Structure formats: structure tokens, C-alpha cells
Amino acid sequence: MTAVPSLLVSGYTEAGSGTGPGIARYELLADGVVGERQAEAVAVTNPSFMARSVMTHSVVDQSVVDHGKGMVISVEELPHGNVVALDMQTLEVLGRASSGGADSCHVAIVDDAAWVANYSSGTAAVVPLAGLLDGTAAKVPELLSHPGSGPVSGRQGESHAHQVTATAWGTVLVSDLGADRVDEYSASSRVRIVSAELPPGTGPRHVALRGDYLLVAGELDGHLHVLQRALLARSGDASVPTAGDAPVPTAEQGEDGHSWRWLFRVPLAESAAEIAASAEFFPSHIELSADGKLLYAAVRGPNTIVVLDVTGLPANPDIRSIARPPEFLRQVSSGGRWPRHFAVVRAGQGNHKLYVANQHSDQLAVFVLDERGLPEASPVQMVNFASPACVVPVMPIL
Numbered sequence: 001m002t003a004v005p006s007l008l009v010s011g012y013t014e015a016g017s018g019t020g021p022g023i024a025r026y027e028l029l030a031d032g033v034v035g036e037r038q039a040e041a042v043a044v045t046n047p048s049f050m051a052r053s054v055m056t057h058s059v060v061d062q063s064v065v066d067h068g069k070g071m072v073i074s075v076e077e078l079p080h081g082n083v084v085a086l087d088m089q090t091l092e093v094l095g096r097a098s099s100g101g102a103d104s105c106h107v108a109i110v111d112d113a114a115w116v117a118n119y120s121s122g123t124a125a126v127v128p129l130a131g132l133l134d135g136t137a138a139k140v141p142e143l144l145s146h147p148g149s150g151p152v153s154g155r156q157g158e159s160h161a162h163q164v165t166a167t168a169w170g171t172v173l174v175s176d177l178g179a180d181r182v183d184e185y186s187a188s189s190r191v192r193i194v195s196a197e198l199p200p201g202t203g204p205r206h207v208a209l210r211g212d213y214l215l216v217a218g219e220l221d222g223h224l225h226v227l228q229r230a231l232l233a234r235s236g237d238a239s240v241p242t243a244g245d246a247p248v249p250t251a252e253q254g255e256d257g258h259s260w261r262w263l264f265r266v267p268l269a270e271s272a273a274e275i276a277a278s279a280e281f282f283p284s285h286i287e288l289s290a291d292g293k294l295l296y297a298a299v300r301g302p303n304t305i306v307v308l309d310v311t312g313l314p315a316n317p318d319i320r321s322i323a324r325p326p327e328f329l330r331q332v333s334s335g336g337r338w339p340r341h342f343a344v345v346r347a348g349q350g351n352h353k354l355y356v357a358n359q360h361s362d363q364l365a366v367f368v369l370d371e372r373g374l375p376e377a378s379p380v381q382m383v384n385f386a387s388p389a390c391v392v393p394v395m396p397i398l
Helices: 129-136 272-277
Strands: 006-011 023-029 036-041 048-051 071-078 080-089 095-096 104-110 114-119 122-128 142-144 162-168 171-176 181-186 192-197 205-211 213-218 223-231 258-266 283-289 294-300 304-309 328-335 339-346 351-357 365-370 381-384 388-394
Touching: 006 351, 048 104, 048 388, 071 104, 080 104, 095 129, 104 162, 114 129, 122 129, 122 162, 162 205, 171 205, 171 258, 181 213, 192 258, 205 283, 213 283, 258 272, 258 328, 272 339, 294 339, 304 339, 351 388, 365 388
Parallel strands: 283 339, 339 388
Antiparallel strands: 006 023, 006 388, 023 036, 048 071, 071 080, 080 095, 104 114, 114 122, 114 162, 122 142, 162 171, 171 181, 181 192, 205 213, 213 223, 223 258, 283 294, 294 304, 304 328, 339 351, 351 365, 365 381
């Protein structure tokens, strides 16, 4: 089996959602541009998000996997959602199981299980990979919920789980767009440990972790929120100065001795005035650079890619550390309409690329990243793909 870089792209397939083919795998050429389509999976419906799994890993890296023995795990975003396993090379369906909820929109692999966010049901599901593959998965998987609501009419009447993210300390974060919270569960016991509370109307969608800092994209307020994980031993420390005009939520203390302290928010634009002037401004995905110095964000409505400098958040904070808000660096057009997702690849000389799934313009835009990791003003390549929703680079481990 040839170990070559490739790019997985998935998208919406059902009328009313999109017209995509399902999931496709493309060759990535030596310079990082997209080559020929090598495989396609049409036996999946509305695969709005994917993750990769290598069964020998406890927590799978979501950006680099073994291309020879991997699987693709996808959700099917439907009224009765599913989680599907596919062969990495052929994209043949290996197994399918219920997600136990409606409109499954995100999946992550944690400890040999697929954790799924069920948006409309407001739940997180845990589906063992072994049962998914051999057909023994329960008809109703283990479901986790912490019901809540928020102030935004039409969007926050109830909980809406939007993303599941594994931490380095053995927990899983579940973003609840409807309740303005990021709930944290033990990966082993499934018990909710603590919740990171966000200002009312934030609408937390996707998150990223930089050490003890939690970075949250607010889909409803258009800002990046920064919270800090505070251990019990540090509970008496002086408060970190805050910035921004949002109210600071009360910290909830977790059973394991940590809480999340809200620090500040910054606009996912050059200025807050841009957000206020936009008829539509909905951040979607955020992702850190490999060295953790930059944060990339996609914003639907203005259709932009925004890059922030996050080096003001100390990687190893101590009592003397003062966190500084992320700083705006660059904003470029996403190369299309409604950038739902993207992926960043820095795999060597000449292969620094940003791949953006522009859902409503039916194209994937490929940007060159300069030596600082900033995207050029215009895409170097456009790839036709109907209703793209997720892009996953697969790089061989050498």
C-alpha cells in the first residue's frame, strides 16, 4: 500500500442540505496542491464531519495518522444520526451505528471510541469503535447531556452540542452552542467534571487548546473567547487582568480541582466595528498552527480567513505570567462563499498550505502560507466539490 499524502473532503448530499458526492480522497502533490481524485464514498449521507482512527493509538492525533492502517470515521447529519467507519484507502464502508441523536455534526476519536456531537438533540454520544466495526454497537449508545439555554432567539432555546475535543489531561470538551458553555467530561467515567461558562449570547461552536488556555469561537457574537484552566493550588492567585466588554462568568469548580476562568474576548475581524456592520457574521472552525503561535479562523458571511497571534498566552504560565489578548495579523477572502471548515498543513519546504471548504460556492480553495504561516491574498488553486463541509489532510508517518 503506497504511503502518499492525500486529502479527504466530505460534504452534504441530501436535497435541502447540499448536492455533494459524499466523501472523496484526493492525492496531494509534492508542492501541496490537490491532484487527482483517487477514491469516492457515495454510500454515506450528509457526512458533515470526519476524523481518522488508528486503532493502536489511545488518543488519535487529528491531523497526522498512519496512512497504511487508518480508518475514516464520519458522522451522518440526519434526523436520526449515524457514525460510519470507512477504509482509509478505498473509502469502503466498514460499519455503521446510531449516534443516538439528531443532526450529528462532529466526531472525535478518544480511547478507542467515537465521541459524537448531536446538534439538535444537544447530546454527546460515545460509540466504541470495536462495536462499530463488528456490528455489536448498541442501538442507543451512551449519551451525555447537560441541558441549558441562552438568550439568542431561534438559536439558543435549548442545548446544541457542536463539537467534541479531547484534552491532554484525560477529559473531553463538548461545545454547547445553545447554552453558552463548554462542558468537560472524564474520558473514562463519562462524568461531567466542570463547565466553562461563556458570556450570554456567545454561541460556542469550535474550540482549540493552547496549554491551559481554552480558545472558543463564538458563532453568535463573532468573537474569540479566551479562558484559562485554573488549578485548585492556584485559586488564591491574583486575578489575571481582563480585556473586552463582555461580562465575566462565574467560575465553576470541578471535582478534580480545576475551573475555567474567562479572561477576555477579541473580534474575529480587524475590528469589532466590522462585526457590528455585517448582516451575517458566523465564525465556523478555528485551528492552531503546529507551533501553537497562530490561530486561524474561518468566518461565514464576510467569507474570510482571519489569523491571530496567540503568543501572548504563555505556553507554561506561572504566578508571574500575564496573559495578553490575541492580536490581529491578517484577513483574506476565503476564496468562496460560506467557509465551513479548513485544514492547515506545514509538511516541509514548499508544502505549507491552507485548504478551505467553501460550502455554498461548491469549491475547495487552496492557499499558500508564507514563512510566517500567513495565507497569501488569493488561492493558488480552486477544486470543484459540491457542498464541501470538512477537509482532512492525511500525511504518511515516515
